[in-house]
Amino acid sequence: MIKRDTRFTILLLIPVLLVLIAYVLYPSLRTFFESLHTEGGTSFQNYSDFFSQESKTNLEALWNSVYISVLSVIASALIGIPLAFIFNRYDFPGRGFFSTAAIMPIVLPSLVGVMAFMFLYGETGLVPNALKDLFGLKNVPFKIGGVSGILIVHAYTMYVYFYMTVSSAINKIDPSLEEAAYNLGANRFKVFWRVTFPLLTPAIVAASLLVFMISMASFSAPFLLAGGYRVLSLQIYFSKLNGDMEVAATQSVILSIVSIAFLLFMRWYQNRKDYRMASKGIGAHRSEVKNPILKWVMVLVGVIAVIILLLPHFTILLLSLVPDGTWTYQTYPSVFNIENYRLLLQDPNIFKPLKNSLLLAFIATFGNLIFGVLTSYLLVKRKFIGKNLVDILVMIPWALPATVIGMNLIFAFNEPSIFSFGNILVGTFWILPLAYFIRHIPLVVRSTNAVLEQLDDSIEEASRSLGAKWFYTFRRVILPIIMPGVLSGTLLAFVEAVGEFPTSVLLYTISNRPISIEIMNQLRMFNMGQAAAYGMIQIVLIAIVLFVSNKFFGVKAEQSLS
Amino acid sequence: MASIKIENVQKAFGKVIAVDHLNLEIKDGEFFTFLGPSGCGKTTTLRMIAGFYYPTKGIVRFGDKDMTRVPPEKRNTGMVFQNYALFPHMTVFENVAFGLKVRKISSGELKKRVQDVLQKVRLNQYSDRQVSQLSGGQQQRVALARALVIEPEILLLDEPLSNLDAKLRDEMRSEILRLQREYKITTIYVTHDQAEALSMSDRIAVFNFGVCHQIGTPSEIYNEPSNDFVAGFIGEINLFPARIEKKTNEQVFLSVQTGAGPKEMTVKNHPFNVDPDSPGDLAISIRPEAIILHYRQVDGANVLKGKIEEVYFFGSVINLIISVEGMRLKADLLNNQSIKIKKGTEVFVQLPEDHIRVIPMVSGESS
Incomplete structure (x- = not known):
């Protein structure tokens, strides 16, 4: 006889498994089978083509992706780690403000961020031209584009991961460990290299792996900045545009393998026995900077850093105030008003993408909320065989680059299947919400896991022993307690879905364009004002969500990420 | 109120046997204590009585009813948890009223019964507080009130005093005894503290490594230990x-x-x-x-x-x-x-x- 509890677990597990198999596993497998598909039947021909010397482009793209990712890791580490040290170990005027400003790049959606960088530092960018005019130069002193452009954008957005993980590791170090080392006779240099730094290595390695993965998957930056430079995530898109579906599938599988290998390596690394601090309740441990020159140098560095960090945000704000057609041949825009915002609200054609995005994101996120809470409850509070497998299926969409998820959906749903109830989804309204939903499964499940793990099992037991059935307990006890944490994860998923670009560009339909596609179109027509207005709305949305999460749900922005 | 009979019960978690060959009979209205070091099977036995675990073998009866596989919500037991397990999003009143709401008691009756029990645990002036604003001893009393208000057949206490400091522990000890006498309710008390067990219980069962070594009154256990x-x-x-x-x-x-x-x-x-x-x-x-x-x-x-x-x-x-x-x-x-x-x-x-x-x-x- 199967126990009542086990039966119930199975009942909850069925929908979760169905969704994961239908929309995570099945599409990935479809892509894999597509990659084996050749004219002569089933073979690994596509793979040997990929690695053969004749198709240099593919190998070159793979190599470029790895090359850019390694450089991105190094650049992000060189910015993030020292900043983490300065802001967490030294006290000087404005420290609190600087340390908050340091995470501002996450408020910039990737496509909007790249756009800002183009207008700031590109060929016609404001900064190079300002420098040219200032010093009376003939040509712009520098411009970004190609590898350097991608790298700078990556460094700007990804150093935050180093900054946050290393900061939290620094704050967890018990000051008495270092004091013990000094007490045993070590000098500052020795204490740093033999005590502090080794304690930080787990955080640094974790951040490196994370940045490597994100940068392998990066799409927006290469899409707008690469020029002729090939990276793998972009090659997939071009193969799809050219109709080389088998090649696109092969490229997707290879990029997936690299990403999943990294995911597994990360899991292994994080589950290894790491240095946990035994001591509890560690206070902040900052030394005040006494030397006035050093102190003000630090403040100056902080101010400059904040200006550089916030310049993209201001650029978007500035551009959004420039009406279309008033900035053509001039070096600098001259007319500023709120025309773009007025049009956005009044012109139905311009308002429609915003409405589309909000609706698509709402549908997807609503699905994420239901699915995420259910899945997380199963993973955290129920026992069943194969939990690890479910856990891995949940994490796959996090490891897969967005481009690959888009391709997977194309291969799975460009023909009728039982998982789409016999419909073709590609080319319909429903494909985009589905893509956004899949993309954000891991985020919502993980943020819900975090709150559920805090909830002691005895709370649920207390309710049941007082006579409440499971559903009543879930509705009246568990949900209200975990809701703040769940909502902060869900809201973050919502704003990310509003700005989602890589899957949108693969799957959108003309009648149902989201904001990100419209930004791309406006940029192509050089209507940067309108594009920037869309971008500004996203920035404000994200800022509101982070503020609300922090203020009302008590969740720090840094916890909701990664 | 009910007597409890545990007949030849075994509980295994995988290959580990947590409780074995257990036979117990707890009389109606008795204050019965499970005493033993941690990991001895006392809490496992309590949880089988509450319905959170089902025995691998054997039968659990309340009175004459076979309760072995009845889910916890249908057992009408009141349980006080070691960490109290108060619902953090509810006030004192709402916490205590929870079990009555589930039982669909009319709101007038509910209010009266909650106020009654809060009076008994001397918390009537705290009924609108959030539970997080209460001290450890007060939280303990809310947990007790919440368990008592549903008029359970059996009161289950899982190391209820272990999170309190020494002085409060003495106070709560007599408080629990007073309430137990007042409600004349069959009570099972789990503890590893022998002084608590000796001073409070009508009878004690001493556990070690999943086996019950002796059952007897405090003086029997102390004066005539079986091994x-x-x-x-x-x-x-x-x-x-x-x-x-x-x-x-x-x-x-x-x-x-x-x-x-x-x-x-x-x-x-x-x-x-x-x-x-x-x-x-x-x-x-x-x-x-x-x-x-x-x-x-x-x-x-x-x-x-x-x-x-x-x-x-x-x-x-x-x-x-x-x-x-x-x-x-x-x-x-x-x-x-x-x-x-x-x-x-x-x-x-x-x-x-x-x-x-x-x-x-x-x-x-x-x-």
Whole structure:
């Protein structure tokens, strides 16, 4: 006889498994089978083509992706780690403000961020031209584009991961460990290299792996900045545009393998026995900077850093105030008003993408909320065989680059299947919400896991022993307690879905364009004002969500990420 | 209110057997305690009674009803958890009212019953507070009120006092007893604290490694422990391995293993002193307070020469460690001013024949 509890677990597990198999596993497998598909039947021909010397482009793209990712890791580490040290170990005027400003790049959606960088530092960018005019130069002193452009954008957005993980590791170090080392006779240099730094290595390695993965998957930056430079995530898109579906599938599988290998390596690394601090309740441990020159140098560095960090945000704000057609041949825009915002609200054609995005994101996120809470409850509070497998299926969409998820959906749903109830989804309204939903499964499940793990099992037991059935307990006890944490994860998923670009560009339909596609179109027509207005709305949305999460749900922005 | 019967229950988690061959009968209205070290199976047994675990084998009955596989929400037991498990998003009133709401009690009746029980736990003026604003002792009382308000057949308390500081613990101990008497409710109390168990319970079951070693009233458990584990876990005891040499109608002659070789001792041939058919390895046990101290050689059975090694002054009592025949013997003295005890004093200790108890050894170690 199967126990009542086990039966119930199975009942909850069925929908979760169905969704994961239908929309995570099945599409990935479809892509894999597509990659084996050749004219002569089933073979690994596509793979040997990929690695053969004749198709240099593919190998070159793979190599470029790895090359850019390694450089991105190094650049992000060189910015993030020292900043983490300065802001967490030294006290000087404005420290609190600087340390908050340091995470501002996450408020910039990737496509909007790249756009800002183009207008700031590109060929016609404001900064190079300002420098040219200032010093009376003939040509712009520098411009970004190609590898350097991608790298700078990556460094700007990804150093935050180093900054946050290393900061939290620094704050967890018990000051008495270092004091013990000094007490045993070590000098500052020795204490740093033999005590502090080794304690930080787990955080640094974790951040490196994370940045490597994100940068392998990066799409927006290469899409707008690469020029002729090939990276793998972009090659997939071009193969799809050219109709080389088998090649696109092969490229997707290879990029997936690299990403999943990294995911597994990360899991292994994080589950290894790491240095946990035994001591509890560690206070902040900052030394005040006494030397006035050093102190003000630090403040100056902080101010400059904040200006550089916030310049993209201001650029978007500035551009959004420039009406279309008033900035053509001039070096600098001259007319500023709120025309773009007025049009956005009044012109139905311009308002429609915003409405589309909000609706698509709402549908997807609503699905994420239901699915995420259910899945997380199963993973955290129920026992069943194969939990690890479910856990891995949940994490796959996090490891897969967005481009690959888009391709997977194309291969799975460009023909009728039982998982789409016999419909073709590609080319319909429903494909985009589905893509956004899949993309954000891991985020919502993980943020819900975090709150559920805090909830002691005895709370649920207390309710049941007082006579409440499971559903009543879930509705009246568990949900209200975990809701703040769940909502902060869900809201973050919502704003990310509003700005989602890589899957949108693969799957959108003309009648149902989201904001990100419209930004791309406006940029192509050089209507940067309108594009920037869309971008500004996203920035404000994200800022509101982070503020609300922090203020009302008590969740720090840094916890909701990664 | 109900009696509880546990018949031949076993609970296994995978290959680990947490509780085995358990037979218990708890009477209607009884205050019954499960006592034992952590991991002994006491909480597992409690959770089987609450319905959070189902036994692998055996039957659990409330009265005559078979409750073995009834889900927890249908058992009508009130449970107080070690960490109280108060609902953090509800006020004191809402926490206590939860079980009544589930039972769809009309709001007038509900209000009256909640206020009643809050009165009883002396929290009526706190009913609108958030539970996080309460002190540990107050939270404890909310948990008690929440369990009592549903008028459960059985009250289950899982180490309820372990999170409180010593002074509050004493206060809550009498509070729990008072409420139990008032509601005349069958109560099972789980604890690892022997003082709590002895002072509160009608009867105690002593657990170790998933096995119930003895069931009895506090004085039975203390005075007539069934084996060396029970004797050692409850109170202080002197235990020495021994062998029965011969029995007469009056006396039993023993060979006691001491640090200085075997030593002959005698005890009364009475069921209290020697269980007529206790099998296996045996030991003599004697409580420290039963030992008589002399300052000069006296006649009589079991008198040994010794030297005081340590003196611990506790106010009303004085604990002594005396080295006797290469063994360390614990002895307690009441503090009557006349005695002057000093480290190094030579004394004669007498183990009275009628206070020694010969018990089987099950732990495989002697102290």
